[in-house]
Amino acid sequence: MKTQADIAVVKGRSLWSEARRRFYKNIAAMLGLIVLILVSLFAFFGQYIAQFPIDEIDFNVIGQVEQEGGPSIKNGHYFGTDDLGRDLFARVVQGTQVSLIVGFVGAFIAVAMGTLYGAIAGYAGGRTDNIMMRVVDILMAIPSMFVIILLLVMFGRSMAMLFIGVGMLSWLDMSRIVRGQTLSIKNKEYIHAAQAMGVSDVKIITRHILPNLWGIVAVYATLLIPLMILTESFISFIGLGVQEPLTSWGALISEGAGTMQYGTLWQLTFPLFFFVITISAFYFVGDGLRDALDPKER
Amino acid sequence: MALLSVDQLNVRFDTSDGVVHAVRGLSFEVNASEVLAIVGESGSGKSQSAFAIMGLLASNGNATGSVQFKGDELLNKPTDYLNRIRATGIAMVFQDALAALNPYMRIADQMTEVLVYHFGLSQREALAQSIAMLDAVRIPDAKNRIRLFPHEFSGGMQQRVMIAMALLCKPALLIADEPTTALDVTVQAEIMDLLAEVRREMNMSMILITHDLGVVAGYSDTVMVLYAGQVVESAPVQTLFDSPGHPYTIGLLNSILRLDTEDNALYAIPGTPPNLLLRQSGCPFVERCEFAIERCHSENPALNEYRLENVTRSRACHVEINS
Amino acid sequence: MTKPLLEVKNLCVDYDIRNEHALPWKSPQTLQAVKEVSFTLGAGETLGIVGESGSGKSTLARAIVQLEKATGSILWGGDTELIGLSRQQMLPFRSQIQFVFQDPFASLNPRLTVGQIIEEPLTVHQPQLSRTQRRERVRSMMHRVSLLPNQINRYPHEFSGGQCQRIGIARALIVEPRLLICDEPVSALDVSIQAQIINLLNSLQKEMGLAMLFIAHDLSVVKHISDRVMVMYLGKVMEMADCSVLYKQPSHPYTQALISAVPLPDPQQERSKKRILLLGDMPSPLSPPSGCVFRTRCQYATTECATRTPQLQSTGNSSEHSVSCHFPAVSLS
Numbered sequence: 001m002k003t004q005a006d007i008a009v010v011k012g013r014s015l016w017s018e019a020r021r022r023f024y025k026n027i028a029a030m031l032g033l034i035v036l037i038l039v040s041l042f043a044f045f046g047q048y049i050a051q052f053p054i055d056e057i058d059f060n061v062i063g064q065v066e067q068e069g070g071p072s073i074k075n076g077h078y079f080g081t082d083d084l085g086r087d088l089f090a091r092v093v094q095g096t097q098v099s100l101i102v103g104f105v106g107a108f109i110a111v112a113m114g115t116l117y118g119a120i121a122g123y124a125g126g127r128t129d130n131i132m133m134r135v136v137d138i139l140m141a142i143p144s145m146f147v148i149i150l151l152l153v154m155f156g157r158s159m160a161m162l163f164i165g166v167g168m169l170s171w172l173d174m175s176r177i178v179r180g181q182t183l184s185i186k187n188k189e190y191i192h193a194a195q196a197m198g199v200s201d202v203k204i205i206t207r208h209i210l211p212n213l214w215g216i217v218a219v220y221a222t223l224l225i226p227l228m229i230l231t232e233s234f235i236s237f238i239g240l241g242v243q244e245p246l247t248s249w250g251a252l253i254s255e256g257a258g259t260m261q262y263g264t265l266w267q268l269t270f271p272l273f274f275f276v277i278t279i280s281a282f283y284f285v286g287d288g289l290r291d292a293l294d295p296k297e298r
Numbered sequence: 299m300a301l302l303s304v305d306q307l308n309v310r311f312d313t314s315d316g317v318v319h320a321v322r323g324l325s326f327e328v329n330a331s332e333v334l335a336i337v338g339e340s341g342s343g344k345s346q347s348a349f350a351i352m353g354l355l356a357s358n359g360n361a362t363g364s365v366q367f368k369g370d371e372l373l374n375k376p377t378d379y380l381n382r383i384r385a386t387g388i389a390m391v392f393q394d395a396l397a398a399l400n401p402y403m404r405i406a407d408q409m410t411e412v413l414v415y416h417f418g419l420s421q422r423e424a425l426a427q428s429i430a431m432l433d434a435v436r437i438p439d440a441k442n443r444i445r446l447f448p449h450e451f452s453g454g455m456q457q458r459v460m461i462a463m464a465l466l467c468k469p470a471l472l473i474a475d476e477p478t479t480a481l482d483v484t485v486q487a488e489i490m491d492l493l494a495e496v497r498r499e500m501n502m503s504m505i506l507i508t509h510d511l512g513v514v515a516g517y518s519d520t521v522m523v524l525y526a527g528q529v530v531e532s533a534p535v536q537t538l539f540d541s542p543g544h545p546y547t548i549g550l551l552n553s554i555l556r557l558d559t560e561d562n563a564l565y566a567i568p569g570t571p572p573n574l575l576l577r578q579s580g581c582p583f584v585e586r587c588e589f590a591i592e593r594c595h596s597e598n599p600a601l602n603e604y605r606l607e608n609v610t611r612s613r614a615c616h617v618e619i620n621s
Numbered sequence: 622m623t624k625p626l627l628e629v630k631n632l633c634v635d636y637d638i639r640n641e642h643a644l645p646w647k648s649p650q651t652l653q654a655v656k657e658v659s660f661t662l663g664a665g666e667t668l669g670i671v672g673e674s675g676s677g678k679s680t681l682a683r684a685i686v687q688l689e690k691a692t693g694s695i696l697w698g699g700d701t702e703l704i705g706l707s708r709q710q711m712l713p714f715r716s717q718i719q720f721v722f723q724d725p726f727a728s729l730n731p732r733l734t735v736g737q738i739i740e741e742p743l744t745v746h747q748p749q750l751s752r753t754q755r756r757e758r759v760r761s762m763m764h765r766v767s768l769l770p771n772q773i774n775r776y777p778h779e780f781s782g783g784q785c786q787r788i789g790i791a792r793a794l795i796v797e798p799r800l801l802i803c804d805e806p807v808s809a810l811d812v813s814i815q816a817q818i819i820n821l822l823n824s825l826q827k828e829m830g831l832a833m834l835f836i837a838h839d840l841s842v843v844k845h846i847s848d849r850v851m852v853m854y855l856g857k858v859m860e861m862a863d864c865s866v867l868y869k870q871p872s873h874p875y876t877q878a879l880i881s882a883v884p885l886p887d888p889q890q891e892r893s894k895k896r897i898l899l900l901g902d903m904p905s906p907l908s909p910p911s912g913c914v915f916r917t918r919c920q921y922a923t924t925e926c927a928t929r930t931p932q933l934q935s936t937g938n939s940s941e942h943s944v945s946c947h948f949p950a951v952s953l954s
Binding site for chain 3: 012
Binding site: 513 | 888
């Protein structure tokens with residue numbers, strides 16, 4: 001006698017769904033994820049709460065920022081104002097937006113280029129691999145920060161240039177990691193099996209190699225995003241980042257740090273707070289992903 | 299008094315999928331200069347019981363019961379206490395010799411380290427003893443080859459090096475965990491002969507863990523068959539091969555690939571071992587057993603000791619079997 | 622006489638080995654992994670290939686499907702030369718020659734479901750089939766290898782080693798090949814499961830009229846499945862004979878050593894048995910011994926063995942029994 005359950009097709013649990021289950025059990029990683037969601041909500045919906053646009057100067061506080069510009073619910077400046085009397089809440093919302101976008105887009109460029117380049121080099125092997133990786137070595141020898149600064153100075157300060165500069169230089173590490181991983185996957189028997197049955201190279205890369213790379217790529221990407229944010233912040237901090245009235249965490253921290261001695265400490269603490277919790281949250285999530293995707297490594 | 303006596307050893311692992319009961323109620327004794335073979339498939343708990351005895355369980359593992367070596371309790375004791383017993387009392391040989399040796403250290407350094415640590419020998423004495431031990435496991439040109447790194451040896455030679463390291467402190471008991479599974483047949487025969495020989499010379503006891511009943515025949519005194527974490531049968535080796543008393547042992551014996559029969563038909567035990575995450579009420583072997591009766595589904599048989607033709611043996615089965 | 626399905630003549634596979642520390646313009650060393658191997662295989666026949674690791678048996682298998690660059694001749698079906706075919710030209714033959722691998726887990730892509738794994742050869746070789754037709758074929762194939770068809774959407778890690786090997790066999794047989802190459806298909810499995818897989822392969826072979834190349838490092842595994850057995854050592858054929866002849870009258874000292882190394886599952890016999898031990902280690906394939914490659918480990922070797930290379934010759938007691946040794950069957954007397 002067969003029960004209904006025997007006949008019905010059993011649904012399998014993929015490695016991904018198992019990893020998801022392990023991730024959900026990781027408290028630190030889940031906390032990080034929640035923080036990231038909250039920060040993102042803040043970044044993209046905060047502007048509807050803000051009482052002032054980012055570039056409007058509040059003439060009530062100008063000139064007496066230290067006394068009048070502090071954080072208060074009453075006058076609508078929840079985070080206070082900056083040195084010029086502009087609403088800091090609106091500016092932090094905007095800065096978060098820019099920093100997150102730079103982080104995600106930069107990491108995306110790095111992941112896309114690095115994965116493709118590394119997978120091709122690793123799968124092709126031999127001389128092709130050798131030449132492709134030596135190119136990476138040479139590019140790595142160029143001081144990246146110097147190149148980004150040069151790009152921004154030569155072609156002017158723009159978001160696009162920032163993305164290109166940051167993304168173009170961070171795919172190098174990614175391609176090395178992916179290449180190493182591809183080399184080890186290439187020697188697995190299921191790749192031999194696919195070759196023996198005549199599956200084309202493109203199919204082997206897209207169907208058998210890339211899906212098995214996603215794990216390490218995902219982990220590395222989550223660690224790359226904060227790195228992108230840090231890079232952008234540094235560039236903004238030295239005054240080469242996004243242009244006024246747009247702003248970013250780095251620019252805000254830079255301004256806040258500049259006015260510390262006047263007692264307007266909130267101008268530093270609010271952007272710094274968001275900066276620190278977001279970066280830590282990304283690292284927590286990255287660690288959690290790594291543990292979830294590779295349970296043996298504990 | 300027995301050299302090693304294990305009483306009601308239970309090993310369980312807490313995994314994200316649930317609790318795995320890897321070993322359940324394992325009890326046995328090893329006497330001086332006796333060879334006990336523990337036979338079972340992967341997942342039968344044979345390696346985990348050895349790890350539990352050595353105090354080497356993974357961090358999510360949990361052992362209860364009692365393991366006594368020369369009367370001293372070993373289970374769940376602190377590492378520095380166990381370290382004194384490891385090597386000098388009980389040593390272990392693993393399946394994958396290359397993984398068990400440190401790839402960045404010369405054999406000489408790995409061997410002398412043990413002697414210096416345990417006996418406080420001088421470097422010179424330790425080296426001399428190490429070379430003597432490599433000679434004993436028949437590594438040619440031991441004097442020079444002791445300066446090599448592990449990967450510079452062939453698979454069989456690596457296994458010899460590991461055996462030499464295990465024997466350095468002249469342990470009273472050697473646990474060999476699948477010592478030949480990763481090796482070619484010709485090398486397997488050499489290593490098994492070597493183990494038997496040094497065991498005799500040093501008058502050592504041995505626990506031989508393997509999945510292959512064929513290997514056991516020539517090299518053990520007593521055989522204990524494990525299935526799904528439980529002992530299903532235990533008997534002197536000749537008795538077990540002549541008149542196996544448990545359906546699983548019978549199946550295992552019949553499915554050995556052998557050269558000495560004309561008949562090419564091969565018996566296979568149907569099905570696969572049970573999932574240890576799901577605890578069932580009946581006999582763990584019931585799904586694959588051709589002798590199973592109603593009672594086997596509801597009641598897990600206990601291991602019963604009995605005497606047959608003047609031989610004491612034990613088995614865990616509800617059904618009377620005449621083989 | 623009908624044409625043999627596969628005729629291999631003087632097959633050689635060379636690797637160029639580059640020393641990591643060598644200067645780039647230095648010419649690489651040559652490693653001969655397979656040396657002048659010849660055999661024929663009829664339809665529905667099984668040839669067992671036995672040898673230790675490093676004997677070149679897996680390389681030989683990979684060379685037959687052009688995954689290694691080889692020289693010599695591989696004649697398929699009596700009329701098609703496989704060596705030198707382009708990838709495109711080789712494609713139709715790939716569906717007729719299928720592989721089963723050693724490691725049941727590593728040979729299955731962990732990200733694909735069982736259904737996707739088994740149907741992959743169909744998507745390559747019979748692209749005209751619709752998705753439902755493919756699924757139907759997969760289900761019936763799963764049934765034939767005793768897997769429950771309702772598990773079609775499960776992933777490899779949810780199966781045991783034996784079941785994974787069945788998945789690998791289903792994948793190989795779904796395109797109805799004429800030759801199945803099994804590269805140590807049972808050596809990673811437990812004893813009770815080994816017997817299951819061997820019986821399964823035996824019955825599928827009869828049902829489908831498959832020819833098989835069955836590679837193993839252990840003579841006992843091969844005995845239960847082969848019609849003929851070929852023993853390899855350091856890339857060369859040492860002895861080839863009908864299965865029944867080889868086990869009764871092994872003529873090459875290496876074959877004798879392999880046979881005596883198999884443990885007997887009987888305590889008394891095993892303890893009283895006299896074992897033929899091999900001397901030392903297998904020499905490096907980069908610098909094989911002169912003359913007979915086996916002489917360094919052979920207890921009967923003479924000076925002649927070092928100077929003259931023995932050829933594979935018929936022993937005379939049967940036309941199908943050939944051995945590559947100057948003093949065959951010495952130890953039998």
